Amino acid sequence: MTLVQTASAPAVSARATGPAALAAAGLSARYGRIEVCRDISFEVAPGEFLILLGANGAGKSSLLGALAGIVASAGTVTVGGRRIDGVSPQRRAHAGLALVPEGRGNLFGPLTVDENLDLGLRHLRSDERAGMRADLNRLFPVLAERGRQAAAMLSGGEQQMLALALAIARRPTVLLLDEPSQGLAPVVLDEIVAAVNRLRTFGMALIIAEQNVRFAAALGDRFIALRGGEVVDEGHPSELANHSGTAARLLGAAPH
């Protein structure tokens, strides 16, 4: 795998001023009576890209689901300083959270790329719509080329880019990405890394659940590692790229 190491912003562990883009405190997540994440506290600064690193079953998707309000949770969550825990997923979306689930679940497969984007942009005023469409075409040129193709017929990487574009069209404060690398070939991962890094010009914060260490290291400003539903470590992604032992210890497996 030949992921390009892009120049990323320095690690941010504390904000200079103003509220965090997102802050979670004492957050837990459960399915019925089974608690799968416990006492998780972290902050993401505006514009920061935070990697949630963990092996299969570590609790990454559950934590993203707890933030988005689709998995039962306790604890507090703020977006831009406003409490959003306890409100519906729709109200959390209005407050500035957007989730791109694993498997690109927010696409309408039978509709074309253009039709998906028209639907995704319909909440905008017509003058804003043209500007957003131009921004999305700049971010993801391949989507402009594939406009008339059914979303279901796109490659995995192209579907991931369409899912990202639809989430960005909501202009979220914080974008939650669940394993964007999953099922993609190394050469496609390079394109996704480049596309996600282009999002830096939008100023939104990203929380990216990942277990692909090189992908995470090419994208993140900081990582927190989950194991058994708890935060067990945090650091700068370069530690993952430069010390394969660290990655192996955190993932409980051989490094990628």
Ligand SMILES: Nc1ncnc2c1ncn2[C@@H]1O[C@H](COP(=O)(O)OP(=O)(O)OP(=O)(O)O)[C@@H](O)[C@H]1O
């Ligand atoms: N719908 C569910 N009902 C019950 N338990 C679940 C459900 N979804 C996940 N779990 C359990 O919650 C724990 C955390 O799973 P989760 O999917 O959040 O992990 P993950 O880190 O995202 O892993 P993966 O990378 O495999 O998706 C696991 O023990 C899993 O079996």
